[in-house]
Amino acid sequence: MIEKSVLSRHAYVLYTLAHLKQKANVRGTFLGYLWWFIEPMMLIALYSYVVGVIFGHSGIDRILMIAIGVTLWKWWSTSLSSATTSFRRYKGIVTQVKMPLPILPSSEVFGQTYLFTFGYLLLQAVLLCLGYIPDVMALLYTMIISQITITALSLGLAILNVFVRDTAFLVGFGLRILFYITPIIYSRERVPENYQILVDLNPFAHLIEYFNNALIFTDKVNYSTMTLALVFSICALTSLIALCKKISPAIVRNV
Incomplete structure (x- = not known):
């Protein structure tokens, strides 16, 4: 009973921090949560123009894959960027x-996930209007894998940033590089064979593929690989939580 009470209290603290942070972010802005619609739409239009008009790789599937990738990338990149500095930013806590x-x-991750739902609902509405019916089970599975994976990466970067202050700068630079080596504005098939290893080692590339399959290419859903990804992400998050608890005194001293 006591353990259940502690867990519920921690869940409430998690919700409160995430909710208040996002309310503070949009307070004073004219468009507020609408920016989660506007910014991805502008980027989707830009990358669709570059890929479709300049490089000639047009087609509705290609545009939709760009839309999915850009929407997801905003969720993941903002989560990682804000979470990396969370220990230092909340030094008093x-x-x-x-x-x-x-x-x-x-x-921080849950707060960004809350905002992501606004952009995702618009994207899903467009897909449904175009006749793309998602594999609901695969989509739910992929959402869970993404949430756990990004939380694990965020926790690892937050810990590292306490002891290596340059981490926050490297994350910003690294995310820009990762965007272009992740099959978002191009298909994985266009990556030369010699560089396919960059895609294989990139967790975001696998997550993008899971989402594309769940939302567009439902016949390509592979639950075996998704299960392996889920197990690996859970193990990674569990290990990082244990590490964080073990070195908590060092984090408090160095924050």
């Missing part, structure tokens, strides 16, 4: 409040 430290970077 880290040093004065007794709470599990993994909650802080996790709240």
